[in-house]
Amino acid sequence: MRLLGGHDPPQPSGMVIDDRLRLIFTCCHPALDPAARVALTLRALCGLTTGSADDIDAALTEWLHAAYTSAG
Numbered sequence: 001m002r003l004l005g006g007h008d009p010p011q012p013s014g015m016v017i018d019d020r021l022r023l024i025f026t027c028c029h030p031a032l033d034p035a036a037r038v039a040l041t042l043r044a045l046c047g048l049t050t051g052s053a054d055d056i057d058a059a060l061t062e063w064l065h066a067a068y069t070s071a072g
Contacts, residue, residue, distance in 0.1 A: 023044050024041060024045070027040035027041040027043075027044050028041060039054075042056070
């Protein structure tokens with residue numbers, strides 16, 4: 001496989017010790033409820049608590065509803 005610039009991709013130099021990527025994939029597993037996926041991912045990436053994620057979810061829902069009703 002070659003990258004767009006014509007270079008070979010870097011080869012892994014060993015085991016990745018950081019498990020954050022694995023954690024993100026676990027948080028986004030399709031067996032989880034979509035709301036739980038978002039909350040877990042925000043917690044893993046940003047350190048947000050459940051209450052903070054709920055506040056963000058409520059604000060985004062309100063914003064999307066306002067945008068949808070004004071466009072229609």
